[in-house]
Amino acid sequence: MNLVPPFEFHRVVVAPWTTELANYGVMALMSFLVAAACGLVGNYLILRRMALVGDAISHSVLPGIVVAFLATGSRGTVPMFIGAVGAAVVTTLLIEGIHRHSRVKQDAAIGIAFSSLFAIGVILISLFADKVDLDQDCVLNGELPLIPLSPSVELWGIALGPPALVRMAVVLLLSVVGILLFYKELLVGAFDPGLASSLGFRPGWILQGLMVWLSIVVVSAFEAVGAILVIAMLILPGATASLVTDRLGRRMVLSVVHSALSAVLGMHLSVWLDCSPSGAAVVAGSGLFVVAWLFGPHDGVLPRIWRRRRTLEGVIDPAEAEDYPGSGRVIR
Amino acid sequence: MSDANRKTEAAGEPPGGMAPLEVHDLTVAYQKKPVLWGVDLVAPAGKLIGILGPNGAGKSTLIKACMGLIPPAAGWVKVFGKPISETLSRVGYVPQRESVDWDFPVSVMDVVLMGRYGKVGLFRRPSRADRDVARACLERVKMLPFADRQISNLSGGQQQRVFLARALAQESDLYFMDEPFAGVDAATESAIIELLHDLRGKGKTIFVVHHDLPTARNYFDWLLLLNMRVVAFGPTEEVFTYELLQKAYGGRLTILSEVAEAVRAKGHLG
Amino acid sequence: MRLRTPNVLLPKSWVACVAVLLLAGVLPVSAAKIGDMAETDWRTQAVRFLTLSDPAVRYALAGTALLGVACGLLGGFLVVRRMALVGDALSHAVLPGVALGFLWNMSKDPVAIFVGATIAGLLGTGTVFLITRTTRLKEDSALGMVLAGFFGAGLCLMSMFQRLPSGGKAGIDKFLFGQAAALGPGDVRLMAVVTLLVVMVLGVAYKEFLLVSFDPGFAQVSALPTRWLQHLLMLLLAFSVVIALQAVGVVLVSAMLITPAATAYLLTDRMHRLLLIGALLGLVSGVSGAFFSFLGTNLPTGPFMVLSASGLFVLAFFLSPSRGLVPRWWRSRGQRVRIARENTLKAVYQILEDEAFRRDSISLRELAEKRRVTLEAAGGEARSLRRAEFATLDDETVCLTPSGWQRAAAIVRNHRLWELYLTHAAQVAPDHVHDDAEKIEHVLGEDAVRQLERRLQFADTDPHGKPIPGVHAVHGPSPAARPGKPTGYGGNR
Ligand SMILES: Nc1ncnc2c1ncn2[C@@H]1O[C@H](COP(=O)(O)OP(=O)(O)OP(=O)(O)O)[C@@H](O)[C@H]1O
């Protein structure tokens, strides 16, 4: 069976960086930008235990885009952003409304809200298939391979690259600037909303800002990775980084590194297997997570097994047992 | 189990002279952090035993380990002379109230019937007799009028009484109760204590995690002072001393004054 | 040993009934393939669906009904255990399994896909469990990662098949958004078997699943095989997700687990009813989803099913008799109106009492002064009394009807008894008790009032020295109608 093509070193490893650079290079760059921008927001989602709210919003951006498209008849940046932010707001309102005003818990509320909105999006796409230049495949996979083909944006006569790429780069840049400007607000808001309000920050505003930021990132990523794989881009970098370090600043940097690695590895994987490039990027990112899971310094499975062997020997240590009470709580 | 057998226990002598609970060198660890070290104790039959200790002392952990809910890192537990897995039907349990979701769609009666499940057996339905037992237990904690309520529509003290009724429905010989007095008003507390004394009178052994030092002395026959290890275990008169309590609650100023208060109350009373 | 009556190990009779019904619905369906559905208008399609003349329709109907029942039943456990999103992760995680099952013999073999998908789903939930147990990551992150990681792998595999000569058009893409019209007899048979299994297992082990879901620790102490039950539940969940895949699609199948069960949770607070209602709602949304998607060409089934389920949820959310938003709002509005009326009645009573009940009517101006409101507002309050037939209102004169008198006396009585109780029993200073009494007087029931009276030894004046209206006043005629006792309502004995 020729399902798995042979591994041709030149085709898989060399060509994408030389003869095919205009094509694969742009794809890898795009997938890096997407993962990096998503990963930065994702760190805050992980801290706030809102990963699945991120999932919900990334699904419900779909009807937002479709409605914006049907209303304006074009796939312009501004209507799409407005549609996405509107959809995100509707999603959060629905989730809040359902679990505030009934006994249904937040998890079920998330499930109900995003599935309904997503269903509406899919139905609209199939009803207006001739009017909307979106199809179900694009919703699932994104259209990474098509991005290098679109005409380049020019600014003062300099070709910057395809519009989706430029848009994503701007969003990433703004994300970085936003994080640098509001680092402590975001941190305190994620860590302890009560403390945030006592320090004079508005936790509600911080949360709303985060949601708007999230929806803008998600909608600009939509073209590349579709509506479903976004959650991987949101969570994988931050989760991997959090297995390596505790400090938020380092996590941010590491999640960008993770994005770069998974973009490059994913690109090669998809060239080799000739499969969906966005799917391959996610698979590569998951692989990196598994590596961190096995070898990570704190929670790594292998270091843990080794440590457990050591602690079990030391558990019943009469010397330590005597310096009780009061101090004897922490046992190394 | 035959009636005759029951009667010998009621007289306070467990069959074959087996202690209701025997713990040897028990060490329990959550992942890499041990929370109970080398616990040794042999509990007498037919006593109401209080477990005292500061927050995080491992009281709940001890109970869970005794019931086999957490595997020990070392040591063993025997209940009526056998490993816990063989004597589960003789052990009753009142977990901490926060351990369940009170929004769960079941009625008070359903919860109390759960106490019968161990006796009913796998895949069988509770019989009419089981329902009668459950009803009687509800009556004993004065919750029968609430039998058909959904459990979220109860006050904290009422929820606690439902748990107590469920444990009573287990008809066990050894009970572990984790903070049955949490969030209970004074009247209910004394009603529950009366109930526990009643059970003890029938030869049951009851372990109760308790947080209020001043009342502990009057409630319990024996006390177990716990802080990661056993500080003291014995009859209340011997254990309820300033030194031992200070050792158990060591280093905590607020509690220390409470300890002093409690000991003064003790001196005052007897 | 105590003897046990060896009776109920057999499945309950109702389980058998359901089983027979389910089988009866499925078996008569004869083998045939879907006809072409191109270019028909929705009216003929609707007729075609409703008359069940087409075998494809019968398959779609049977299949969606079956999956609705299975998902609705099991979803109940997810929803009450706050594990709804585990269902989501599970349903996304099956995709690589579907692809590999497809690879088995490069065709849509229901059994191979079933096995592959189940294994992948269980691997996915197992991974979530492992991640949360061995790392500091919380469950939400773990679910999100597993969901997307497995789904990404599945997409890669599927895009690899598209290249293969045989793979391109074999219908595997139908698994993403679901197409009930593509269900064949083999699929429906499998769905029937799984649904039957789910119903039977729940029928036999309902009590065990209930306890394990409510209080796993206590289940273990009751010597139930807790871990096995948890695994069994997960397995059944994976089964029902997998049978639902083809009709609902990987992306939305979790909604069929969550939404009908959550709707049922709004409608009842007993677990067995929740499960039954969930199954019924699942069935209804499944069938109506199939119907709507049948009306057009190439409409996916899954989104329509999900929307039907969500529609039912919205209905229940707003209209559920006990907890719906609208009935609740209506009740609280009713209560506000009642309290406002009672306050007006009290004011009227006090005005009349100040004049020792020599008159039986008051003017609107007096009422406005007493209530410290404008004349118009007082008029509104009086009209509200008239609507409830507590008073008549002619020409700015308010006159209480007999029922108005009784109500007024009752409310004043509650108020004063409560004030007295607070000062006596709770030792609150007399000048502080009024506000508390204001709130409590409207909610004191008959029994509570009786009890208060007994506690207060049938006292007849309140802490401010005013007489407390007696029982006879609450049930008797107005003082003006009883010339013998012009001084009012004082006295309880
Ligand atoms: N599931 C768990 N994982 C890790 N550590 C735990 C877990 N449960 C308890 N611990 C730790 O074990 C120690 C003992 O906990 P335990 O619940 O037994 O205390 P306790 O005496 O019952 O306290 P309290 O009076 O607050 O109920 C605590 O330090 C706690 O942090």
Ligand SMILES: [Mg+2]
């Ligand atoms: Mg505890």
